Amino acid sequence: MRTALIAGNWKLNKDHLEAIHLIGDLGLRLSNLDLGRVEVAVHPPFTDLRTVQSLVEGDKLPISLGAQHCSHHHHGAFTGEVSAPMLAKLQTRYVLVGHSERRAMFAMDDQVVHQTAKAVITEGMVAVVCVGETEAEREQGQTLAVLERQVRSAIAGLPDNVADDLVVAYEPLWAIGTGTAATAADAQDACSAIRRVIESTLGTATAGSVRLLYGGSASSANAFELLSGPDVDGLLVGGASLEAQSFCDIIAEAIRCYR
Ligand code: 13P
Numbered sequence: 001m002r003t004a005l006i007a008g009n010w011k012l013n014k015d016h017l018e019a020i021h022l023i024g025d026l027g028l029r030l031s032n033l034d035l036g037r038v039e040v041a042v043h044p045p046f047t048d049l050r051t052v053q054s055l056v057e058g059d060k061l062p063i064s065l066g067a068q069h070c071s072h073h074h075h076g077a078f079t080g081e082v083s084a085p086m087l088a089k090l091q092t093r094y095v096l097v098g099h100s101e102r103r104a105m106f107a108m109d110d111q112v113v114h115q116t117a118k119a120v121i122t123e124g125m126v127a128v129v130c131v132g133e134t135e136a137e138r139e140q141g142q143t144l145a146v147l148e149r150q151v152r153s154a155i156a157g158l159p160d161n162v163a164d165d166l167v168v169a170y171e172p173l174w175a176i177g178t179g180t181a182a183t184a185a186d187a188q189d190a191c192s193a194i195r196r197v198i199e200s201t202l203g204t205a206t207a208g209s210v211r212l213l214y215g216g217s218a219s220s221a222n223a224f225e226l227l228s229g230p231d232v233d234g235l236l237v238g239g240a241s242l243e244a245q246s247f248c249d250i251i252a253e254a255i256r257c258y259r
Contacts, residue, residue: 004258005167005211005229005234006251007066007128008059008241009096010048020055025244027061032121033251038259039234040251041066041240046082046214057091066094066128068155070211073209080088082202084116088123095120096236098154099130100173109150110153121165128167128213128236129154131194135174143172144193150195161181168194169236175216177238181226187214195231220249227257 014022018067023042030040043066044052054062071081087095096102097114097120108116115126133143151168158166170190175182182190191212199207214226215236226232235254240246 001037002209002211002233003037003039004254005039005213006237006247006254007043007094007169007213007234008237008247009043009066009068009069009099009215010242011044011101011238013242014044014048015189016048016051019044019051019062022244023052023061025065026063026247027055028058029244029248030062030251033248033255035251035254037061038063038251038254043068043094043096049087053090053092061159064093064134065091066096067092068096068099070095070097070116070120070153071249072119076118084123084125086121087120088125092125094126094128094167096169097129098150100132100171100176104173110150111132113150113154113252114156117166118158120204121158121162124165126167128164128169130169130171130215130236131240132171132173132176132216138172138174143190147190148197150170151194152201155198156239158202160206162202163206167211167213168198169213169215169232170194171236173216177217181217181219181222182214182227184221184232186227187232188212189225191229191231191233218250220253223250223253224257227254 041064102108120127133146213232213234218235
């Protein structure tokens with residue numbers, strides 16, 4: 001049975017002092033919850049990773065460490081980049097790969113997404129590959145075709161036994177930061193389609209174990225319904241993960257759903 005993953009993507013928010021405060025607050029609130037089959041992860045900016053890792057380790061907090069991006073290059077003349085081995089050394093468990101903001105603003109195409117996913121997995125971390133259609137693509141009825149292209153290209157050539165090293169997050173661009181989430185039915189349909197693509201590439205066993213997340217204006221008001229979809233195994237949360245209270249309210253809904 002798949003466990004749930006509730007991951008907070010902090011994006012370009014929280015300097016390291018703010019991160020200390022947020023993790024402290026989160027740790028306190030999580031200590032009052034019985035997480036059961038729900039895993040919690042945070043994806044702070046690079047400059048916070050060391051601090052968050054120390055706090056999580058020192059206080060034994062039930063929080064997995066995630067990064068928001070990394071280079072597909074190992075080392076070399078790539079000013080401003082951070083490599084997968086560097087993140088692995090910090091006990092990073094999850095790395096977002098190909099978030100739509102990276103694709104749109106930092107020229108990350110399907111090929112680089114694929115190479116980055118491979119680099120992350122090679123270092124023993126979990127690649128959280130982000131996929132999703134734009135509003136125009138959705139209006140033209142291209143949602144499933146876009147998802148198929150993005151997923152197929154990202155996982156091409158990965159070994160079949162990659163189930164524990166791969167998560168795919170469905171994040172429709174029109175739902176990100178807009179306050180309008182996909183309906184639970186749309187999220188389920190998209191995740192089911194993604195699972196079929198994984199099945200046709202990596203086989204039934206892997207497809208059955210890989211966790212699929214939904215992201216885009218997720219909140220405590222819609223979390224339970226979104227998570228009720230049989231193919232939706234978690235949430236990638238942006239805005240609502242920036243406050244411990246609103247993030248924990250979502251986690252509480254996940255616990256209720258996965259009881
Ligand atoms: P919001 O939850 O703010 O819509 O952001 C979603 C997202 O992009 C998470 O990666």
